[in-house]
Amino acid sequence: MIAELGQYALILGLVMATFLAIIPMYGASTGNVFWMSFAKPLAKSLFLFLLISMLCLVYAFATDDFSVEYVAGNSNSALPIYFKLSAVWGGHEGSLLLWVFILTCWIFAVAVKSDGLPLDISARVLSVLGMVAVGFASFTLITSSPFERLLINTPVEGADLNPLLQDIGLIIHPPLLYMGYVGFSVAFAFAIAALLSGKLDVAWSRWTRPWTNVSWAFLTIGITLGSWWAYYELGWGGWWFWDPVENASFMPWLAGTALVHSLAVTEKRGLFKSWTLLLAIFTFSLSLLGTFLVRSGVLTSVHSFAADPERGLYILVLLAITVGGSMLLYAIRAYDMKSESDFELCSRETLLLINNLVLVTICAMILIGTLYPLLIDAMGAGKISVGPPYFNALFVPFSLILCFFMAIGVSLRWKKSSVSALVKQLLPSLIISVILGVVAAYLYNEQMTLKATIALVLSFWVLISLGLDVYSKVKNSSVKILAVKKMPISYWSMQLAHLGVVVSLVGVALVATYSQERDIRMQVGDSIEMEGYRFEFKGVEKRQGPNYTSDTGTLVVYKGDNFFAKMHPEKRFYPARGTVMTEADIDAGAFLDIFVALGEPLADGAWAVRLQYKPFIRWIWLGGLMMMFAGLLSAFDKRYKRRDKQRSTSTPVASLA
């Protein structure tokens, strides 16, 4: 019965969403305050119903209700409880319900936090969000309800969660990633509301910024977690594969980064308005595109949910209405946008424009690479695949170009900066960076490569630029600590985010250039040397887990002559699905990961063993973590706090007078 309650709650949610999509929008276009005031209560009840629906599904999993088809397909009574709960989003239907639920969470947050907005804006924003909710809730209900029952031949036992997903990564990666994807719908809704109302002043960008920054932060950590999870779970030591679904998450991130920067320009200088609007629509469209690519079967990917062209068609129609409609609205209404000021060539605005262009170019290249196989197949020209060679060849130079301009951009003033002052400030630091970078690259590994060295040089240069900027802001004040405190939070989150980019860049450059890999056959007692580490294979023994049996190997690792670590890679067999999983053992360090995995058992008790030396790989995710904190931090900036102080001081002033 709980499953039926969940289904019913979802239906009620759809009804609320439909009202939300229509009533406040109608009120806004006719100026009817009564109708507009329905937006917030409808938004809140929409959230309530989806919460109930989600809880019902969680309950079905928690109680092993295998009469619910989705539970039977993704769970098992032997599964530990934390995996049973996260199996809720382990398959297509449940993850879609999660998507809709997270959308309603964002809608609720907008409803609660929108008291500072004019009523017609908040009504329109919530209505647009309601329309998105209608689209996805109806899609879930009609084609992919997780509450379908298996009442005739109810299985006694479930098919178990895919062992690849039985990991903490599953518990946190999808929810955080979806928070990011779905969060950009808020920026999208603000953009549509602005286009519909014709009001595109600076206030619009000020309202949109915190929502965009926080969504960006979530998407950043979602992608970072995905990469980290793939690294330790898949057992090959790779951390990014340019898989279509990975690209589908990276493209909105790139567009979202461009949006974050563009919003800053629009807020501070009233420029780039139509560009910012387009980016807001574009970012969310890329999120939706990702949803389409993963669930329609149009592209093959390790990530795809069950490929179903019928569902694909439904999502495509949703996409056509949302993206097509919003692009058309943009084309018609954006013409009336006027810039509020202008800027010189040597200014922060120019650099941010370059930033946007580079980011959008990278995004376009990834889009082309991802869709190219589909295009070739659709034209009947055969089946090809586009992989790392293409993506790396294009991404690496462009990202280095981006970092080059980032170092310059943080040092420039708004509107007008003097070229000579810029050169005076940056040329010495560039020279120092070149020296530092080359020396660091050489000291690290005598066999230097051009790409890694350039990456290090640019990292030092950005670091010095950031430092110089902070210095220039505090040097005129006598008490440095006060000057630091006076800087707004948004300034520090900017510095932290750019620092995060540098940290990730260093990680990527070093691991891509200097990682080592050996796949060898080892007998008990064999030992092998790699990069100054000696690995001794001690054999494999059998072990029993909660829902698997395992072959656990033991390798003792020595650094030089000293004991370094004892590592236990495993090969696990999960009887419920009959699958075998490779569990690598990783000695994680701040500057180096040693990665050990078992391959196949060979004759005479020997095993194929995979050993990897991964320098600085944790820096990649550390950078992502820093960027996430930066994004979240920016929402606490003082300008977003409500002006309650002004209201409370009005009475005392009156009494003084």
Next chain:
Amino acid sequence: MRRILLFVPFIFCIVLGVLFVKGLSLDPTELPSAKIGKNFPSFELPSVRDADKVYTQTDMQGAVRLVNVWATWCPTCKQEHSYLNKLATTQGVEIIGINYKDDRAKAKQWLKRYHDPYILISMMKKAV
């Protein structure tokens, strides 16, 4: 001019939409063989029927023929054998057999028992 430019994203979306509609009717997992259109690999293999005779790929050329790789230890080969017989006798398809990792005497006996549709059979002991 600017007005027209603003329609570019919209047009781009339409184009992508058309691509995706077409894409839904395709199956990306369906992979045609990579070897279609390529030359048959060259080889030199002894005959099954006559141990001294050796065949090369030139013996197969000259007409459109079906090459069947089979063995006595292969159960699915046995299942499809009656179909091959039908092709050879009623439809006149010329079938060339390649007996893989098998025993010559066993192969000859197997063919005597289940009927021999091949115009020529060669023996392959390991992958060429």
